[in-house]
Amino acid sequence: MAWVPSIKKVLVASFSGCLFGEQHPEVFSNDVSGAHMTRAFGGQPMIRKDGAAHAAERSIINPTLRPKMIAQVWEQRFRTNANTYLEELEAAGPGADLNEVFAAPLAAKNLIDLLGLTGVSPTDLARWSADFIAGAGNVLDSDDIWLRxxxxxxxVDVAxxxxFRRLRNHADDSMTSLLLHSGMSLESVRANVILAISGGVNEPQHITTSSVSLLTxxxxxxxxxREDAGNFANIFQExxxxxxxxxxxxxxxxxxxxxxxxxxxxQSQVGLLVASANRDATKFENPDLFDPRRPERRHLGFGSGNHMCAGKWAAETAIGRIAVPALYERFPGLSTDPANPGTWDGWAFRGYASLPVIW
Ligand code: HEM
Structure with a gap:
């Protein structure tokens, strides 16, 4: 544990400490005062609420993100979207940036579908996501980031x-439709859609590129x-x-x-370093080894407790079970480019900014 004055937070690095914080919401509140996220999103999304107020909003989006609905409604779209960007990657040819041509637009298009934002381009959604993430983490108060x-x-308001005009009369299974018809204020609908935009693109995108890097x-x-398609789910989780x-x-x-x-x-702000907890040697044997067959699989990458990621099944299906296996089916010799290792970026939100691949 450490008090870090520049970000005014107590940082907790151990697995037991992070788990304790996640599982005791009566002490560790999500309603963080002066949260940059609330300013960046223009309202308070569910991830910054506690107790009944949080549960009321979370229960609205849960139904469409459960495994049954993922299988019935979303899986086929995730497959179609993966095929679209496999074509793009093939057209771009060996040496293409997997992040730019495949991982980022695919994550954005999957989220556009989940949110029901017909007509929005993946490029715009990915840019919004990057801006909101920068705002949520704008601990140094950069004016440029607030403007973005x-x-x-x-x-997003225009989209x-x-x-809203379309969904008012034609409700569908999208997250926006469920939020709109729940009766919550439009300000809360907007804040929660922005939460999903900022939280639903980067992570699946980064897991796609990280998986290819680690499998190389x-x-x-x-x-x-390759022996069993189900093993790709373990690759995803690891x-x-x-x-x-x-x-x-x-x-x-x-x-x-x-x-x-x-x-x-x-009244202390506490940063639970879940990435560090996931490398805690008291929890995981050989924590710095990538081992999808390890017996201890319970990690904190999706959080834990009441705020555990709402999109974890969607992400596992879209990326772990569909996109990554499809990449290796289409390009059996896929690997990262030894001559061009790509770039890594970020801290609170982290992953490859570029990852050239060959096949
Ligand atoms: C590999 C992909 C993903 C990872 C690693 C991830 C990780 C996380 C983490 C660590 C949290 C915070 C938990 C906490 O504060 O304790 C979270 C929350 C959340 N995530 Fe994800 N996420 C992923 C994909 C997605 C996707 C695709 C969506 C949208 C469909 C999504 C929607 C959300 C929402 C709405 C919350 C807030 C839940 C709440 O406050 O109750 N996530 N996620």
Missing amino acids: CQRSRAE LDEA QHPEHLAWA TVRFQSPIGMVTRETKTSTEIDGFAIPA
């Missing part, structure tokens, strides 16, 4: 006004995954543990408390 958030919010480094695991795309989640203490024997005063 403002501009993107105005564009949502169009979606570990051909033995790729050979194992990638989320090993290169967690969300490094930190934030809480604020309501009372004084203690983690791992250290006192934390009330």
